[in-house]
Amino acid sequence: MPDLNIAIEENAARIIARSPVSESFFKSFTLCEPNSGLASVTLGNTIFVLCRNSKLEGRFIVINGARCALSNAKPNSYDPFERIITLAISKFENDVSLPVKWGLYTDGGKRGSFFAYTAAKGSGARIFYEDRFNGGQHIYVYAINSKNIEFSNVVIEKVPYDEFNNNIVDAFIKYESLDFKKKDFDGLVEIEPPSNVIGHGWSLEEWVDRRLTNAQRIFLNKDYSQSVRLRGAAGTGKTISLIVKFLRDFISFEADHKNIRMLFLTHSKVTADLVKDLIHQLDKEDARGRAMFASAKVATIFEIASDFVQREQRGVSPIDIDAYSGRIMQRELVESIITSARLTLATQFADESSPDFINRMLTDEPAAKDRFLYEVMNEIMAVLDAEGIRSGNSKATDYINAPRPEWMVSLEKSGERKILLDIHRRYREQLREMRVISVDQLVADFVSFLSSNVWDNLMEREGYDALFVDELHLFTPLERMALKPLMRQTGVFGGRQPMFMAYDLKQTTRDYFSSLVTDGKSTSSWIGRTADGSDLVELNEVFRFTPQIAHCIADMAVSFAEVEFLDQMDRHIGESLVDDGDVPELREFNTNQKMYEWAFAYAHGRASSLGSGRRVCIICMNEILYAVYRDAGRHSGEFISIESREDLNGIRYAGKRFIYSSPEFVSGLQFDDVIVIHADRRTVDENDLGPLRRRRNLSRLYLAASRASKRLTFCASLELGGISPIFTTAIAKHTIHLAG
Structure with missing residues (x-):
């Protein structure tokens, strides 16, 4: 089809922002959804998208079809349209903002641009827009361009916008004549209602x-x-x-x-x-x-x-406005610094550091390397950034010499603390080069701001x-x-x-x-x-999963008493008010490969039988092996990998592909069927992980298990120690079934 211009009224945009849209929508942009009255009407070269609550005086986002070519978006990737809708919502409402990693760039006024695709999809294309275009109240998205980022180099065609303005009244008249009882629209797309997992659709x-x-x-x-x-x-x-x-x-x-x-x-x-x-x-x-x-x-x-x-920061942005995504990016940055600087640091501070610390910094064994990285990240987040300690200032001298509380990472000698200060210095330098601050630096600055004279006047x-x-x-x-x-x-x-x-x-x-x-x-x-x-x-009453899942999780929660001072109520799970279901299963496999084959084949079969992949999720507990299974070729194309908050939009277009993710990224979501892989001893609760990491892993397992609504399966591999002791109570009380 030719690339027609698209004009979406603000209330219609809100419905689209909250709803999965089928792939055929992007071929014709034809809509007819009776419940909300969401529908499209075409006048000239413009497709108007309206709904029952649309108003003639409402704001629109207008998209230049020829310059944006949304119908030619990459297969199974509708990032540009999704991002344009997010832009619209950010302008229509005061509590929505564009993610920092979209790279928003403005001219200081009404014009702006941001990336059209995620970095993982390898495109530098940018979406260009102007808010309140031509003195009006509407937003005009006038180009997607991969060559220029300077606004003066991107042509703004006014004809599509003028045509929209000239036809807006006629579009509402045509919309009023639509018969939503008929199903004779070409390219009919029915948009599914928003998730009712928590709200149940009740008023x-x-x-x-x-x-x-x-x-x-x-x-x-x-x-x-x-x-x-x-x-x-x-x-x-x-x-x-x-x-x-x-x-x-x-x-x-x-x-x-x-x-x-x-x-x-x-x-x-x-x-x-x-x-x-x-x-x-x-x-x-x-x-x-x-x-x-x-x-x-x-x-x-x-x-x-x-x-x-x-x-007050004059162009300096936070690395992200989401805690987990921001800290993932910070972790990657710190990991690259340690990798590049560890030999130099080991040589420079060997005489002032313990051999054990130097060995842990230099190791390439995945699990030990991962533990050292987490210790460094905790020190940066909870101590150095939080307390404003920087290499060379007076606080750094106290940091090097003062006794350390028991809860802090063990840094026995002064050289070890000097190494942490040097890593932190390099980390801050890289953030400055990127013109961003970490989420922890952002919060530290914010807390300082809240005690300032400026805030006293603004409060x-x-x-x-x-x-x-x-x-x-x-x-x-x-x-x-x-x-x-x-x-x-x-x-x-x-x-x-x-x-x-x-x-x-x-x-x-x-x-x-x-x-x-x-x-x-x-x-x-x-x-x-x-x-x-x-x-x-x-x-005390559970609404989101079956009594069988609730009892199993409750028996797993007993393990928290070993690593955390949780009182009886904190360990309590509650009584489920949902109908009975199957007892959760626990499966043990001889190898990681056999576990992978069974879990992914099972999830594919369940997604096919349910007719919806987004109702089935494999949650991987092992952060190191996550990518190994994601990149394995045998089941590629059968699942969608969710590795960031932004990837969650992909669930809308899952079709019969199941979801593959980690506990943190599916927090807040619920699935009919959850398969938790690597619920094994060495992944979850081996003693040499240390109490902090073990506490974290138990919480991640609890979070993963509580994503299941109807069926829950745990898988463990003998390569990583077999079934975790966290299941001991559940096995003894028969709240989990050992499957063959």
Whole structure:
């Protein structure tokens, strides 16, 4: 088909942003979806995409079809269209921003450009746009160009935009004449509704009136006289409870004409996007968009930090606004520095370092090399960046000579600490060359900013009256230091600063977490100290997986007592209210190869029988072997590999291909059938991993298992020690079945 121009109204763009679109859409851009009224009409050379809530005065994003050629996108790769839709949402809403790694570049005004594809897809093509084009209110995407990045070198054709403007009224008239009962549209595409795993498709009124449990209702009815902690295992409804209270209270404040600023904070962008999606489903009257008094923002802690800090940084950006993705990039950077500098550092500081430390730095054995890298990353994140210690400053002298607390990485001699300082110096130099700062540097700067005179002057205007915090267990000590200072001190709640916080300590996949407990007391008491005097509500009923999966996970959670000071409630999983299902299986294989063959063949078969690959997921616990299985040729083409937050968009187009990923990247998602591979002794809980890594691995296994809704299978390889002892209790109590 010729490359027609595309004009998408803002409410239609919101539906597309939350919905999987079939591949045929990209061939004809023809739509007809009766439930939302999403449909396309063509006038001249422009395809208008409208929905039942579209308004003539609404904003549009207009795409020059000839210059962008979306119909010629790479096979199975619709990154440009996805990114253009994200651009639209970022302009239509104030709580969405473009990811840093998209490489946004602006002229300081209304024009901007960013990468059209992920770096992994090997294209330097950039999308060029202008906001409020030609003095109007619409966004014009005028080119995708791989040769130029300077705006002056990219031609802007005004004819397509003028044609859109001339036909907009006629497009609405034609849309009104559509008959959604007929199925005679050429190239019909039906867009699937958003995921209902957490929201179940119920309205806000239905949640408030009928669907909440007694414990959730107690939380909902908590007033703002004190902070409240919401504790519960995976699947107990923590996130939906926060969302329902956040939205219901916001609507109430707005109805009472109260100027209250509310902020919903998450640690990961995946969770932030999920929260926004659920709010859109529940907020059917668009209360947030129409609000005149109260405000309600959803963002990651890093988006908030970036927004404030970048005002003073003059073009320096954070490496990412998602914690996990940002730290993956930082880890790759540190790994390359260690590889290139370790021989020099070993020679320079050998006399001041222990032989064991030097050997660990120089080793090429994958597991030992990985452990050393994690120790270095923890030191940089939790000590050097957090405390502002830099090679050559006075703090560095204290760092080299002062006694170290027990929870810190063991650095016995001064030379070892000097090596860490030198690695940190090289790391900071590379970040400067990239004109970025790490997520930990961003937070450190943000905490400093919140104690500045500038913030004292801005606080009452830009601070918040109430905070809702999801994933509190993932926040580092430094990140938690930013929570209270974000709030207005003379707010509308009598000077109180109420926070509503949800957490599950068992989902803490950060291996620095054990450092939080230095006095032998429960980590629950530490969580409580985040908001002194806070009340506690406990959720005990599970909604997302079967009773059989819940019982198995509960027996696995007993192992946490060996490595963490979790009290009885923290170890508790809860009772499932879902229908009965199969008992989870545990399989042991003689070799990694046999395990790979069985797991991938099984997942392929299950995806085919279910008719949907995105309902089946293989989660690999072994970070070193992950890429080996991904790149093996035997099952290539049968799965989609999810290795970053951005890759999650690919799930929309999985078809009958199953999902292959790691625990961290599927956090917040749910699958009918989950196969966890490498639940073996040496991957999960060998003693020489050390308590920090073992604690982290147990949490990753818990996170992986809790992604299953109906069927759960664990696989272990005798090459890596066989079945992990974490399953001992479950085997003895028959909550897991040893399959032949």
